[in-house]
Amino acid sequence: MTKEISARDFDLAKTLESGQVFHWDKLDAGFVGVIGGQPVYVEQRGECLLFSGASEKEINHYFALDHPLSEICASFPDDAAMNAARSFCRGLRIIRQPKWECLATFICSSMKQVAHIRQISQKLRERFGERCKIDSHVMFTFPSADQVAASSEKELRQCALGYRAKNLLATARQVASGNVDLDALTTLSDVDLRRRLCQLPGVGAKVANCVMLFAYERLRAFPIDVWIERVLRERYFPRARKLNAGQLRAFTEKYFGDHGGYAQQYLFHHARMGKIKTKIERKRRSGRFVTVSRVK
DNA sequence: CTCCAGGGATGAT
DNA sequence: ATCATCCATGGA
Numbered sequence A: 001m002t003k004e005i006s007a008r009d010f011d012l013a014k015t016l017e018s019g020q021v022f023h024w025d026k027l028d029a030g031f032v033g034v035i036g037g038q039p040v041y042v043e044q045r046g047e048c049l050l051f052s053g054a055s056e057k058e059i060n061h062y063f064a065l066d067h068p069l070s071e072i073c074a075s076f077p078d079d080a081a082m083n084a085a086r087s088f089c090r091g092l093r094i095i096r097q098p099k100w101e102c103l104a105t106f107i108c109s110s111m112k113q114v115a116h117i118r119q120i121s122q123k124l125r126e127r128f129g130e131r132c133k134i135d136s137h138v139m140f141t142f143p144s145a146d147q148v149a150a151s152s153e154k155e156l157r158q159c160a161l162g163y164r165a166k167n168l169l170a171t172a173r174q175v176a177s178g179n180v181d182l183d184a185l186t187t188l189s190d191v192d193l194r195r196r197l198c199q200l201p202g203v204g205a206k207v208a209n210c211v212m213l214f215a216y217e218r219l220r221a222f223p224i225d226v227w228i229e230r231v232l233r234e235r236y237f238p239r240a241r242k243l244n245a246g247q248l249r250a251f252t253e254k255y256f257g258d259h260g261g262y263a264q265q266y267l268f269h270h271a272r273m274g275k276i277k278t279k280i281e282r283k284r285r286s287g288r289f290v291t292v293s294r295v296k
Numbered sequence B: 001c002t003c004c005a006g007g008g009a010t011g012a013t
Numbered sequence C: 001a002t003c004a005t006c007c008a009t010g011g012a
Helices: A012-016 A056-062 A069-074 A080-088 A099-107 A114-128 A145-149 A153-157 A164-176 A190-198 A205-215 A226-236 A245-255 A257-295
Strands: A003-006 A025-027 A030-035 A038-045 A048-052 A131-134 A137-140
Touching: A003 A056, A012 A030, A012 A038, A030 A056, A030 A137, A038 A131, A038 A137, A069 A257, A080 A226, A080 A257, A099 A114, A099 A145, A099 A164, A099 A205, A114 A137, A114 A145, A145 A164, A153 A164, A190 A205, A205 A257, A226 A245, A226 A257, A245 A257
Parallel strands: none
Antiparallel strands: A003 A048, A025 A030, A030 A038, A038 A048, A131 A137
């Protein structure tokens, strides 16, 4: 039942915990999640992936094991912030997510921490998705646009969506009705795709760029959230006074180039992990200080 | 307890 | 065209 493929230049944990996808959970030595409506277990052992629930082809495609990662990383600009992130995030890949699932979760992401987006995703799945099992482990698929569209704003709010419920419902109805065909947008240019996505309720430039990057494989798309904006201002414009969103966007588009989305994800993950690490460090130091002072 | 989070829509300059 | 404010919720 368990199959295995070689996966070079790949770090499963970094990929799944970098804040690009929100429905994978740690189980035993690996992760459980859903790919194409099927429950999947994946575990990394060195340069090998052990998995069950999907075909080798599906695993290869979902985790984008065909992306030429060393070439992509080599195309990043050569500067201190980028080099640190490149080194820290070795093996992190931008995966190929289902379009609706990605769009829906990022509509829910506004002004939410990664941990809470995961929680919202889980509540949506448990309430509206379909129950399934991998071995004896129970899980739920992400609800389709039809399933979300058939619910109500009140029900959605019970998933801790807050003001985002109205936007998710409105967008789900546009997708479910066929008014918007997410698959058909694949043929559009980056500019046109972004414009169409931004027409959906709850989708602005940032969410549109996330969906373009994580579901449409537009590897240039460069989402600018509070973390990335902080990195850009601190590391690339340390003493710029007035710097608006348009100027930041123009800079990122030309500076980070064809794989800007990858560069962005590396900067994002490195910055987030750095902060979490300093928090743990602070806690450890304060704990030690208390111990020492008590001894005295 | 307070602070803040992978923002967007809206209305005021 | 840019800028400020509000929007719910809960983790840290």
